[in-house]
Amino acid sequence: MAREKIYDMLFSKVFPMLIAKAEGKGRTRGEVLEIAEWLTGYAPEEIEGFLASDLTYGDFFLQAPQLHPNRSLITGSICGIRVEEIEEPLMREIRYLDKLIDELARGKAMEKILRK
Numbered sequence: 001m002a003r004e005k006i007y008d009m010l011f012s013k014v015f016p017m018l019i020a021k022a023e024g025k026g027r028t029r030g031e032v033l034e035i036a037e038w039l040t041g042y043a044p045e046e047i048e049g050f051l052a053s054d055l056t057y058g059d060f061f062l063q064a065p066q067l068h069p070n071r072s073l074i075t076g077s078i079c080g081i082r083v084e085e086i087e088e089p090l091m092r093e094i095r096y097l098d099k100l101i102d103e104l105a106r107g108k109a110m111e112k113i114l115r116k
Helices: 011-024 029-040 044-050 057-062 069-073 089-105
Strands: none
Touching (some): 011 044, 057 089
């Protein structure tokens, strides 16, 4: 199986697009950071630091300190693919974050996004 291009893209190139998507829909950078923190276990300051580093997007997930145990409750489609059906573990983690940011942009309450 071919390695996905997204894995080798710089975090500093991909994550700002997630922020822009949320801000374009009236949500905040802080909310995006809160979601990323919930999902990965990184502190917001760490995530901000990665924006000035050469960390790849794949490594951001592979090196995550504590992937949230409730992330498996994230279901639904993103880019026409159901996240719960993605077999490749790293791609599933990436799509979990995509799905959460999509929910944020659609106006969903943070308590529901974070599966509290």
